[in-house]
Amino acid sequence: MGLSVDIRKDLGDFILEAKFETEGGVTGILGASGCGKSMTLRCIAGIVKPDWGRIVLDGEVFFDSERGIHIRPQNRHVGYLFQNYALFPNMTVEQNLMTGLLSYEKDKKKARAAVEEMIERFYLTDVVSHRPTQLSGGQQQRAALARILLSRPKILMLDEPFSALDDFLRWKLELELLEVLKDFAGDTLFVSHSRDEIYRLCDQVCVMEKGTSGRVIPVRQLFEKPSTKAAALLSGCKNYSRAHLEGGEHVFAIDWGVRLKYQGTWTEPIQNIGVRSHYLHPIPKAEANKKENLIHCDILQVIEDVFSIVVMARPKAATTNEPIRIEVSKEFWQDFSQKEGIEKTIWVQVPPEHIMLLN
Amino acid sequence: MDWYPLWNSLRIAMVSSVLVFFTGIFAAYYVAKLHPVVKGVLDVVLTLPLVLPPTVVGYFLLVFLGPRRPFGGWMLDAFGIKMVMTWYSGIFAASVVAFPLMYRTARGAFESFDKTLAYAGQTLGLSNTYIFWRIQMPACRQGILAGAVLAFARALGEYGATSMIAGYTPGRTATISTTVYQLWRTDNDALAFRWVMVNVLISTIVLLAVNLLERRERRR
Numbered sequence: 071m072g073l074s075v076d077i078r079k080d081l082g083d084f085i086l087e088a089k090f091e092t093e094g095g096v097t098g099i100l101g102a103s104g105c106g107k108s109m110t111l112r113c114i115a116g117i118v119k120p121d122w123g124r125i126v127l128d129g130e131v132f133f134d135s136e137r138g139i140h141i142r143p144q145n146r147h148v149g150y151l152f153q154n155y156a157l158f159p160n161m162t163v164e165q166n167l168m169t170g171l172l173s174y175e176k177d178k179k180k181a182r183a184a185v186e187e188m189i190e191r192f193y194l195t196d197v198v199s200h201r202p203t204q205l206s207g208g209q210q211q212r213a214a215l216a217r218i219l220l221s222r223p224k225i226l227m228l229d230e231p232f233s234a235l236d237d238f239l240r241w242k243l244e245l246e247l248l249e250v251l252k253d254f255a256g257d258t259l260f261v262s263h264s265r266d267e268i269y270r271l272c273d274q275v276c277v278m279e280k281g282t283s284g285r286v287i288p289v290r291q292l293f294e295k296p297s298t299k300a301a302a303l304l305s306g307c308k309n310y311s312r313a314h315l316e317g318g319e320h321v322f323a324i325d326w327g328v329r330l331k332y333q334g335t336w337t338e339p340i341q342n343i344g345v346r347s348h349y350l351h352p353i354p355k356a357e358a359n360k361k362e363n364l365i366h367c368d369i370l371q372v373i374e375d376v377f378s379i380v381v382m383a384r385p386k387a388a389t390t391n392e393p394i395r396i397e398v399s400k401e402f403w404q405d406f407s408q409k410e411g412i413e414k415t416i417w418v419q420v421p422p423e424h425i426m427l428l429n
Numbered sequence: 430m431d432w433y434p435l436w437n438s439l440r441i442a443m444v445s446s447v448l449v450f451f452t453g454i455f456a457a458y459y460v461a462k463l464h465p466v467v468k469g470v471l472d473v474v475l476t477l478p479l480v481l482p483p484t485v486v487g488y489f490l491l492v493f494l495g496p497r498r499p500f501g502g503w504m505l506d507a508f509g510i511k512m513v514m515t516w517y518s519g520i521f522a523a524s525v526v527a528f529p530l531m532y533r534t535a536r537g538a539f540e541s542f543d544k545t546l547a548y549a550g551q552t553l554g555l556s557n558t559y560i561f562w563r564i565q566m567p568a569c570r571q572g573i574l575a576g577a578v579l580a581f582a583r584a585l586g587e588y589g590a591t592s593m594i595a596g597y598t599p600g601r602t603a604t605i606s607t608t609v610y611q612l613w614r615t616d617n618d619a620l621a622f623r624w625v626m627v628n629v630l631i632s633t634i635v636l637l638a639v640n641l642l643e644r645r646e647r648r649r
Contacts, residue, residue: 143552144551150548152545
């Protein structure tokens, strides 16, 4: 059961090769814009026909190039929430919702009752006879979701549902959406370029890069143990160095010119290591000779952010121009810079457990 | 004043704009879906009557419909229907000349239609017929109406091709435009002026209608 996708389609600029399987829950597809996420959803919905492959949902074959199967979108029962919500502009909210059950509910009375119920559930009572252009972004999204749920979909597919909204509204709607997803029995695919949204809303995630999808992994794993640099980049990690493994749980960071200890066992070859900026700890000069896993850096810039201080620094032994980024709390930095005085260099400790080995 | 030219012009314009309305929408809808190369070629062919001199269109029509030509001859022999020099010959001329206006405006309207609306309809299980008539057509309504009005105006003002294929016979094939020319040629200045004013009046009303539609379009 669940959704199984294995398709290929030539998109001109690149070839879409999506291959993943989900088994219930909310699955995120994380990738930069234009990487083929939306195209994948369109193929699943049947709006676009892949060149090759197979799409199966809960045992029902939607598409199979070898057997010549390509089910019409109308018969796939896929709930597709478009980025712009795609409410029909010539219809009122109520009429829009009605279209959701037009294909199966012939009894007008029952249809009306079902629509009525959805209108209440999605707080649309005040705007039933409004046109979509008269609605706020949040109301539009709720109306679109209500319409989709009325069509009794087997799967929900949400395409960047918050991209058209401002920050505050986004947060509010995310909470609402979370409620809807909890009540929904089928699978959900959630497409986004925002790692934060994925982390909060999804159970597992599949990273997509230039049309190629990765494995489906639990969300936590992506953020704690990404396995490729692309995944680490998408998960928000900002510091990377080319690296190769050395014996005894040590790794040599080529770009930073230092040998670092890491934790855990690793047998696969690696190309890079990554460290998140808030895991890098500035160390007082006096303690430098007592600690291990240190990088001695020149300070390039100290930037004050909203809630933190960002120190841009270059390792003394660096072989590239790429600076590393250290992020600390404002309180810590005030304290640290007072005690240490304003220096041109800084000692930074890299905790072994926070070194991410990437291939 | 014999009002026959007004009546004749109006019925020619009405019939040909109804014809052009459906064929133009049909062509616009299907051409938009074709392969880019086929689309490019068809687009040129369908738009050609807009840029060709009406006399050239008239020439082609005579070649096609003339009584001694294959199609025109066959219509005459088989059904006894004369294709040229009758009042309805003007319909052929007006339709061919007005068609590109309807086709192009409708195509523009279809192209600016947000396709995700159609996709959303499909995933909701709505039939393609429902999507076309209840979602796409209403969304493109203003553009299509504007195209129809333009086509009507063009059909009403048709002169060149009409004079070649329908000629000028008072009380039989005369239209406003051919009447004006005939009156001017025969030095009947006063009557020519009246017909000119009738034509100006009708065209002004039509253009006002187009502007009104476009303004409503922009406000939406």
